[in-house]
Amino acid sequence: MKMYEQIGEFTPDSLIVSPDFPILKSGIGLKPGYGVLKRGSLIVKAADGSGYLAGSTETEAAETSVFGILTDDTDTGTDKTVTDNIPAVAYQTGEFNPEAVKVADGAAVGEFEDEMKKISIFLRAVQNY
Template sequence: MGSLFKEKGEFVPDKLIASNTLPIFAEGILLASGQGKLKRGTLIGKSDEKGYITGSTLEENVIGVTGILTDDIDTGTETNLEGVVSTIYLTGVFNPEAFIMDETASLDTYKDAMRKLGIFTKNVQEYE
C-alpha cells in the first residue's frame, strides 16, 4: 500500500516574519522583468503598475516601498518582457535584518512610509 504523505520540501525559518501580533496580508504583483534573481524579503515599490526593488532609480525617480517579496523569484535579464507575477506582503511585523533593497538605499529613509502602510519592524534575536 502506498504512502498517503509525500515529502515536498523542507521548511527552514528565515526570520523574515518577526511576529504574528498584526495580520499578515499578501497580494499579487507584476514585477518588472530584467531585475535578475530577487530574494524573499526584498522591499518592492511600484512604478508604472510594475514592481521594482526599493531604492532603485527609474527615470530619475527613486522607487519607494509597496510591500515585501514573499518568495524568491527570477525576473530574468531581459527588460523588454511583460513582467513576472509574484506576491508581496502588504502588512505585518518583520525583521529589518532580513530586508533586501538597493545597495544605495537606507531603511531609515523608508521606515515612516512603511508604518503608514502597516509594515512594522522588530529586531529578532538569533537563537542556536
C-alpha cells in the same frame, strides 16, 4: 512511494517577527530584467504600476511608493526588453525583521521605514538563535 521520504525542506529566515499583527498579501507585476529578487525584498510601485526593488537606480528619479515585501523568491529574468511584468506576491502589512528585509545595494532599509509605517509594515528587531 516510500513510507518515509523527504519531499521538501524549510529553513526559517526570521522575516516575519510576529503573528500578532494581521498579515495581508497582494499581487504585483515586477519589471522584468532584474534577475532573482529574494524573499524579503522591499518592493516599491512606480506610477506605471510596475514593481521595483526599493533603492534601485531605476527608482531614483521616479515617483514611487512602498508596495510591500516579497513573500517568495521571484525570478524576473535578465532580458529587460520583455514587456510583460512578472507576477509576484508581497506582504502588505505585518511586523518584519529589518535584518531580513532586502533593498538594493547602496540603500538602507531604514530609509524607507516611515513610508512603510504608512501602509502598516512595521520593523521590529529580533534576537537570532
